[in-house]
Amino acid sequence: MGNNVWRRVWPPAVSFVAFVALWQLSCSIFKIDPWILPSPAKIAVHLAEDAPAWSRHLAATLRLVLSGLALGVATGIAVAVVLHLMPLVRSAVSPFIIAFQNVPIIALGPLLMIWFGFGLTPKLILLTLVCFFPVAWSMLAGLGRTEPHLREYLEMIGSTKWDILRRLELPASLPFLVSGLKIAVTYSVSTAMWAEWLGADKGIGYYLIIKFKGYDITAVFGAVICIVTLSLALYGLAALLERRIVYWRPRSRAGRAGDAK
Amino acid sequence: MSKLELRNISKSYVRDKKTFSVLDDITISVGEGEFVTLIGPSGSGKSTMFRLIGGVETPDRGQVLIGGRDVTGVRGLISYMPQQASLFPWMTVRDNIVSALEIAGAARGEARASAEDWLRRIELDSVAGEYPHVLSGGMQQRISFLRALLMPRDVMCLDEPFAALDALTRTEMQRWLLKLWEDQRRSVLFVTHSIEEALTLSDRIYVLSPAPARVLREITVPFERPRRADVWTLPAFTALKRDILALLGEGDGDSDAI
Ligand SMILES: Nc1ncnc2c1ncn2[C@@H]1O[C@H](COP(=O)(O)OP(=O)(O)OP(=O)(O)O)[C@@H](O)[C@H]1O
Ligand SMILES: [Mg+2]
Numbered sequence: 155m156g157n158n159v160w161r162r163v164w165p166p167a168v169s170f171v172a173f174v175a176l177w178q179l180s181c182s183i184f185k186i187d188p189w190i191l192p193s194p195a196k197i198a199v200h201l202a203e204d205a206p207a208w209s210r211h212l213a214a215t216l217r218l219v220l221s222g223l224a225l226g227v228a229t230g231i232a233v234a235v236v237l238h239l240m241p242l243v244r245s246a247v248s249p250f251i252i253a254f255q256n257v258p259i260i261a262l263g264p265l266l267m268i269w270f271g272f273g274l275t276p277k278l279i280l281l282t283l284v285c286f287f288p289v290a291w292s293m294l295a296g297l298g299r300t301e302p303h304l305r306e307y308l309e310m311i312g313s314t315k316w317d318i319l320r321r322l323e324l325p326a327s328l329p330f331l332v333s334g335l336k337i338a339v340t341y342s343v344s345t346a347m348w349a350e351w352l353g354a355d356k357g358i359g360y361y362l363i364i365k366f367k368g369y370d371i372t373a374v375f376g377a378v379i380c381i382v383t384l385s386l387a388l389y390g391l392a393a394l395l396e397r398r399i400v401y402w403r404p405r406s407r408a409g410r411a412g413d414a415k
Numbered sequence: 416m417s418k419l420e421l422r423n424i425s426k427s428y429v430r431d432k433k434t435f436s437v438l439d440d441i442t443i444s445v446g447e448g449e450f451v452t453l454i455g456p457s458g459s460g461k462s463t464m465f466r467l468i469g470g471v472e473t474p475d476r477g478q479v480l481i482g483g484r485d486v487t488g489v490r491g492l493i494s495y496m497p498q499q500a501s502l503f504p505w506m507t508v509r510d511n512i513v514s515a516l517e518i519a520g521a522a523r524g525e526a527r528a529s530a531e532d533w534l535r536r537i538e539l540d541s542v543a544g545e546y547p548h549v550l551s552g553g554m555q556q557r558i559s560f561l562r563a564l565l566m567p568r569d570v571m572c573l574d575e576p577f578a579a580l581d582a583l584t585r586t587e588m589q590r591w592l593l594k595l596w597e598d599q600r601r602s603v604l605f606v607t608h609s610i611e612e613a614l615t616l617s618d619r620i621y622v623l624s625p626a627p628a629r630v631l632r633e634i635t636v637p638f639e640r641p642r643r644a645d646v647w648t649l650p651a652f653t654a655l656k657r658d659i660l661a662l663l664g665e666g667d668g669d670s671d672a673i
Contacts, residue, residue, distance in 0.1 A: 303497060303499050304503065306471075306497065306501075307495065307497055308518070309469070309471045309490070310465070310466070310469040310493070310495040310497075310572070311469075311491065311493070311494060311495050311515065311518055311519065311566065312490035312492065312493075312518070312519075313491075313518050317518050321503070321514055322503070325503070325505045326505075328505075402504045402505040402506075402546045402548070
């Protein structure tokens with residue numbers, strides 16, 4: 155089992171270490187100006203020194219992202235179930251939702267700021283909207299794509315609509331919901347950055363802009379690393395959740411059975 | 416007297432703006448504790464008949480009676496075992512049974528107790544907590560049958576439950592089902608393509624024509640209960656088999672008989 159994990163981990167680990175080493179070496183060999191490209195060591199030192207500042211900003215962003223995700227996922231699920239149960243409403247509303255989804259967030263962000271000011275509200279609305287769509291749409295697809303023979307079985311034994319929803323459609327759509335969630339997670343961090351760039355007084359995006367304006371390129375790199383790490387961590391959590399939720403699926407490869415625990 | 420009765424049932428479907436008659440004036444019955452089999456060519460409308468009995472669809476003409484009451488188009492009165500085991504992959508074996516019993520109105524605790532009791536009786540208690548995908552096809556069908564058996568319904572409808580199994584497992588399953596059924600004596604309507612299977616299991620057989628299906632002949636199977644495992648060696652068995660083959664039109668009804 156340990157062997158399996160190791161076999162999956164070492165190739166990216168080695169390439170990562172090699173990349174950092176190459177970066178460090180080029181910085182010292184070619185004497186690259188830290189204004190242009192700071193070395194990994196410099197960035198690390200800076201991250202350590204400025205930890206209280208960036209961690210406060212990162213926490214603010216994390217709060218924003220998680221609240222937006224929670225709201226987006228909740229409305230996504232609710233809307234998907236309602237549209238699924240009411241085909242008429244679905245055909246009436248879905249063109250609007252799709253059209254609305256294509257309003258560029260470059261326009262949406264500033265508009266929300268105009269309507270709701272510079273506080274938390276417009277950012278939360280923006281994040282909720284961005285997370286809502288992938289969740290609602292994959293969930294809706296999942297609800298409609300249940301095994302016909304399972305549905306036939308439930309109908310034959312006289313299940314109510316509610317039984318079919320609860321015992322077939324909802325559980326069957328969970329894997330779809332989680333893939334929607336994975337997309338929403340990746341959108342959420344970049345949208346939060348965009349929202350903080352538009353106007354904020356805290357958040358890691360705000361921190362990055364301040365450092366940019368002060369030409370503190372080392373700090374900018376540090377902030378980028380924080381943001382990427384946050385993104386990856388959230389995605390990792392979603393992937394973990396996926397494994398938890400689709401536990402019933404036969405593992406496709408024997409090698410994956412071992413590291414499921 | 417009879418648990419299930421179809422009276423003068425006709426049904427047609429409209430496809431590509433043309434009307435296809437599937438069932439033509441079908442009248443059949445299943446008595447209390449009787450094992451009745453429908454045998455007929457593929458596409459003759461057997462599954463359609465089940466959908467009518469289950470109330471999932473309504474006939475163009477005729478009535479469905481259960482326990483003497485007209486229940487045409489009423490759902491939730493039968494238990495059902497389809498060709499594919501149709502177990503829910505995200506539920507354990509035990510929960511699959513419990514869930515079906517809950518749909519039939521049982522309380523959770525009661526359903527659980529009865530599922531566990533019966534899994535023990537059929538010696539499958541060791542897989543009660545497993546997910547269906549780890550079970551063999553034969554085991555899945557046993558669970559599926561048990562799920563149908565435990566539902567507190569008047570009639571069990573079994574639609575080619577063994578068609579997807581290999582010949583060896585199938586024979587084994589027939590014996591298993593026969594023994595369980597002879598203990599329980601539920602009213603069963605069974606569909607198969609296999610003449611041997613029909614003769615081995617049933618009290619009565621309805622032979623159907625190709626679509627639109629009519630009842631070509633009703634055969635009372637004369638072999639005693641409990642059925643002997645070697646019932647197929649009897650001359651009467653062979654004679655009946657020949658009769659049914661002739662009715663189904665040489666050869667084409669027997670293609671997947673074992
Ligand atoms: N919903 C439907 N719409 C149109 N035609 C249908 C529908 N359901 C069934 N049919 C047609 O009715 C006929 C009978 O189908 P049915 O499934 O009842 O046959 P069957 O006797 O169960 O066949 P098999 O032995 O292969 O399972 C077929 O020709 C089929 O194409
Ligand atoms: Mg059929």
